[in-house]
Amino acid sequence: MSAEAQTSQGYIKHHLTNMTYGKLPAGSYCDGEAVLAQDGWTLAHCDEQIDAMGFEAVHLDSMGWAISLGLLFSFLFSRMARKAAANPGAPTGWQNLVEMIVEFIDSTVNDIFHHRNKMVAPMALTIFTWIFLMNLMDLFPVDWLPHAAATISGNEHLYLKVVPTTDPNVTLGMSFTIFGLMIFFSMREKGVLGFVKELTLHPFHSSNTLVMLVLIPINLFLEAVALIAKPISLGLRLFGNMYAGEVIFILIAIMFGSGLVMGVFAGVLQWAWAVFHILVISLQAFVFTVLTVVYMAMAHDVQEEH
Amino acid sequence: MNINMTLIGQSITFLVFVWFCMKFVWPVIRKAMDERTQRITDGLAAAERAQKDLGLAQDRVAQQLREAKTEAAAIVEQANRRAAQIVDEAKTKAREEGDRIKTAAQAEVEHEMNRAREQLRAQVGALAVAGASRILGKVVDASAHRELVDQLAAEL
Numbered sequence: 001m002s003a004e005a006q007t008s009q010g011y012i013k014h015h016l017t018n019m020t021y022g023k024l025p026a027g028s029y030c031d032g033e034a035v036l037a038q039d040g041w042t043l044a045h046c047d048e049q050i051d052a053m054g055f056e057a058v059h060l061d062s063m064g065w066a067i068s069l070g071l072l073f074s075f076l077f078s079r080m081a082r083k084a085a086a087n088p089g090a091p092t093g094w095q096n097l098v099e100m101i102v103e104f105i106d107s108t109v110n111d112i113f114h115h116r117n118k119m120v121a122p123m124a125l126t127i128f129t130w131i132f133l134m135n136l137m138d139l140f141p142v143d144w145l146p147h148a149a150a151t152i153s154g155n156e157h158l159y160l161k162v163v164p165t166t167d168p169n170v171t172l173g174m175s176f177t178i179f180g181l182m183i184f185f186s187m188r189e190k191g192v193l194g195f196v197k198e199l200t201l202h203p204f205h206s207s208n209t210l211v212m213l214v215l216i217p218i219n220l221f222l223e224a225v226a227l228i229a230k231p232i233s234l235g236l237r238l239f240g241n242m243y244a245g246e247v248i249f250i251l252i253a254i255m256f257g258s259g260l261v262m263g264v265f266a267g268v269l270q271w272a273w274a275v276f277h278i279l280v281i282s283l284q285a286f287v288f289t290v291l292t293v294v295y296m297a298m299a300h301d302v303q304e305e306h
Numbered sequence: 307m308n309i310n311m312t313l314i315g316q317s318i319t320f321l322v323f324v325w326f327c328m329k330f331v332w333p334v335i336r337k338a339m340d341e342r343t344q345r346i347t348d349g350l351a352a353a354e355r356a357q358k359d360l361g362l363a364q365d366r367v368a369q370q371l372r373e374a375k376t377e378a379a380a381i382v383e384q385a386n387r388r389a390a391q392i393v394d395e396a397k398t399k400a401r402e403e404g405d406r407i408k409t410a411a412q413a414e415v416e417h418e419m420n421r422a423r424e425q426l427r428a429q430v431g432a433l434a435v436a437g438a439s440r441i442l443g444k445v446v447d448a449s450a451h452r453e454l455v456d457q458l459a460a461e462l
Contacts, residue, residue: 018308022310050308053310055309056311057312058312059312062316063312063316073323074330074331078326078330078331081330081335084338084339084342085334088341088345102332102335102336102339106336118328119324122327122331123327125327126324130323169308169315170312172309173312173313173316173317177317
């Protein structure tokens with residue numbers, strides 16, 4: 001990327017903007033000039049356009065990388081599963097890795113989740129591997145893929161964010177889905193009434209009906225906050241960690257353009273931060289997985305009556 | 307940092323991948339791994355059983371060997387005893403045979419002696435008569451002196 005031609009601020013901003021494809025209202029502005037005479041779906045070229053698109057837009061890069069990596073995961077694991085099923089002998093090559101991950105996830109899930117549910121373990125495996133792969137994209141030097149994409153497409157201002165988990169849509173999309181599943185399983189296990197009771201009769205309880213009536217709204221408020229905090233913290237934790245890591249990589253990348261000494265120093269920093277980041281990406285993938293399983297377990301746990 | 311339809315897209319993608327994993331990855335690989343675990347467990351158990359069987363077989367072999375040795379020793383001892391017995395019997399029999407032969411020989415000798423004595427006794431009369439005739443210079447009638455001759459013969 002031509003660093004001299006850009007300001008640092010522009011460079012950072014460019015790196016942190018998604019390739020957004022959305023419905024652009026007619027007459028929206030970009031750099032002071034109006035584009036599009038009428039409403040239409042198009043790629044956004046500047047922040048104003050992205051703002052103008054609002055909710056009716058898709059991050060092509062996030063979705064593209066997420067789906068590609070998800071397909072990679074599905075392909076590798078289903079292939080290895082078939083191989084394991086077809087070949088009764090000792091596992092070889094990638095099969096070892098896949099089985100190791102499966103074994104790891106299985107023991108983790110068994111430690112936390114003690115109910116019968118065919119979905120939780122495969123979901124944990126998908127989350128762990130998929131998020132790990134998405135986080136792993138962070139280890140590509142920040143300019144490689146965007147620059148390659150810009151060169152191939154011929155559009156120098158093409159936005160491309162490589163790490164899907166630095167997009168809150170991605171992390172919150174998953175955590176909200178998990179939230180939905182939590183509520184679904186909670187209602188399935190305890191019944192709608194049981195779920196409502198859980199939200200209203202805890203943590204304060206009184207045998208006096210009148211006092212209880214006063215306590216119910218308080219309980220509901222506390223429990224609702226606790227409930228809603230779960231998916232939001234789950235999604236934002238992953239997003240925050242990855243976003244921060246990405247920003248630091250970008251800041252280090254800026255240093256490469258400021259002289260030889262700074263460049264070498266930046267190289268060392270880049271290496272050190274990448275090594276540290278290997279820990280962060282695995283840890284965040286694991287944390288997300290474990291918390292998902294914990295939430296699922298909480299959804300299945302029937303609390304004893306007070 | 308814009309929340310948009312990517313959120314929904316990611317939710318759907320997520321559910322699709324989870325469904326795929328639930329359908330085609332997890333059960334298949336879990337089953338294969340469980341089966342392998344079972345096979346390995348069985349294999350180890352079989353090996354252990356075989357080891358134990360081997361131990362038992364070795365014990366049995368040693369036992370049989372010991373029994374065979376004892377039996378062989380008993381047989382040898384019995385054979386020795388029998389041989390000694392046979393030798394003893396043979397000795398006894400030989401001694402008896404010897405005795406019998408000796409007795410028979412003695413009887414024979416006695417018999418021969420008696421016979422010779424009888425012959426001698428038969429001839430002693432004639433000899434005595436002939437001797438007497440020579441001494442007296444006349445014929446002695448043997449029948450006249452039969453009593454005397456018989457007495458002489460009996461004394462022999």
